[in-house]
Amino acid sequence: MLHLDTPASGAFGDLQTGIQDTWTEKRPSSMTAAERAELKKRMAETQKQREEERAALNAAAAAAAVLIMASTEKAPASHPYLSKKGLPPFPGLRRLKQNVKYVVDPEEDPRTARAGSLVVPLYTPGAELISVQLIGDDGTKRFLKGTAKEGNYHPIGKRPEDPGAEFNIAIAEGYSTAARVHQATGFLTITAFDAGNLGPVSKAIRAKYPNARIIFAADNDRLVKMPDGRFNPGVTKAKEAAEAVGGLVAFPVFDDAEIELTDFDDLARKSGVDRVREVIDAVLNQPARTNDHAPKRTLPREEDFSFGEPAPAKPEIKIRQGAIHKAVDDAITVLSDPTLGIFARGEVLVRPVEYSAPTKTLSVNASVEGNLSRPDGSVIVGRVDADSLIDVLTRYASFLKWDARSKDDVDINCPPEVARLVLARRGFGWTMPRLRAIIQAPCLRDDGTVINSTGYDASSGLLFLSNRLWPFIPEAPSFRDALDAIEVLVEPISQLPFVANSDRSAALALLITAVIRPILKSAPMFAVTAPSAGTGKSLTVDVASVLTTGRRASVITPTQDEAELEKRIGAAAIAGDAVIAIDNVSHVLRSDQLCQMLTSAETQVRVLGRSEVQSIQSTTLICCTGNNLSIFGDLNRRTIRIRLDAKTERPDERPFTFDAIDLAMRKRAELVTAALTIVRAYLVAGRPKPAPPMGSFEDWSGIVRSALIWLNMGDPRGDITEMRAEDPEKTALAEVLEALPSTPFTVKEIKRKFGEDAELRSALGHFADKAGGFSTARFSGYLRKFKNTPVGGRAIQMVHTDEAHGSTWFVGPLEAA
Incomplete structure (x- = not known):
């Protein structure tokens, strides 16, 4: 709020963090008595106006809540949000039967509460309905505008007949956490909705149930920074609330x-669920203390909490002059525990990092990062530097240094030189777990068994990070099971206008490849092409990305500068992006590094900002999209094409019966299970009907492609002859062959004719140098590259070569060579 009359003043705040403050143009001490009186009067009027406006919104929200609740029914267990989490629908949780329009702010248009949403009612301590929280199928949550949330809550479970009785009450933040705690303990559990509301709610609960034993089931937000610089708002706010009401904290x-x-x-x-009960019981049933003289306190310290077996003592690393190498060896041993989250990747150490998009500035947009965009929250591979290593080693090891004064070892932080020397070994003597890739959905090992448990899998080198339950993958699925899985997998792409059956098969291959790409030695690029925009090219790639990551694909801005494109692709590969889309390519796509990344199990990538090349395993699924895509040379044979054609002038205006991305999000677990079932069924059957050889991609062709052919879905590789005929490199070569002399020639003779023969100059125009002359070096390289490459039955052939006069060439049938 801002007042510009003299003296100018204002107030500001953040309702989520509880920060509020005021300011004035002048300090009160420098104001006249009249100005101070005017400021005081204005502040009082502003406060009154603000309270009246807030009260009006609160009342309108309560009235809207009554309207919404009147159109609800008991929430079913089949609701997507509940079924995804495996939660039962406890009494009090409702589902909206129909759309309900409501008005809270008269200055705004009516809003709509959507049919099918879960409805979580908020009550005052006096059981008065004050508002509702709406939860969508995908878990999106929102309150009604004007909700008076502070001190109000949603209870789960039976209330005691005697409010003065002694019993246990749990308080949690979100509904799913509170419901899970109630399921595990049977306690009356209170949903406070956020960490900032734990304090007001717990005070209301203490006033209502004075003898209850309150336990806070806190969120462990250990990576979240609070506005005041502290970390972990969930545990911090729970401890503060517990201290105020004499409660306990479990997390x-x-x-x-x-x-x-x-x-x-x-x-x-x-x-x-039993583990939830164990953790809470460990806090509730702490052994009584025998020291009667110890100061009494109502809030246990963090070291008092018990979560099963006590943590083992930290290993000791002694720092001794002349023995730094031993300390480095010991540090490497400490870092070899995969639960620490530090991994070796080539010659560098890495850890999983949650990506947050940088602020959009001109400098960022102009950089490689500005041409590589990925969704917020994506989990990528982050490089561990010396400072990060000092933090981890100090946390998980006890460093000791001899102190001459006390004549004993004393605790110190990890010395910087230890961290630097660990990194300097660059793989030599490292025993840290080797990271092949981070996965966020079940995958296969090299032996075909399924990785279905989160954490590090030593046999594959895959780190599985996921916070959801995944269905069981059958060990020996049948041919019938695989056909049923095809029906499931095709659903999100069923509305796409594929040109031929091979294109549908290629799209299915894309979805399967996205799930198992981390264990394949190599995989082709998938190119989605259509005559016009709005046909579903990017959507096809995004559906594949949703399966493996739960998010849309990372996007690379295309460029005709091959060196720049390689930087962008390299940056994505180093970050471990699971799926990247070179989106909306409008030129002929070519890249030698892209060819290498597609066919090699390992690839060398230059690290941006360093004179350093990093060797990484190729686990990224690379896709490209564009209108009438044109792919050059060797990259063409390394590509699986998916053709779409809506056969309409405005394909983006076509009606759809469902949102493909939304469906893929909701049914992600089923879709991933279907993809793995198809592959498992083919492997268990003994790999029947193997596909014809596909050079450089034997691994992919022998699993993904062969499985689809086995299921009679057609060959995802499509019409190879047609793809080769559309190769712009072959087209250009045919033009060169047609323009070159029918008699033997040398490069020098072609250079001379280049200035005389207009037809020859047109065909060989891309060999012109900056000055308009003819580049003999580039043309010589071209002749050697395409020597004996047949086009239309003819080829460039070498007659003879000598150092004095150079090589002699001619164009003719290969048989004449």
């Missing part, structure tokens, strides 16, 4: 690598 503990897991619902889905 789940996860490995460092499990960065997506934070609350008791995550713990239940990872380790089962």
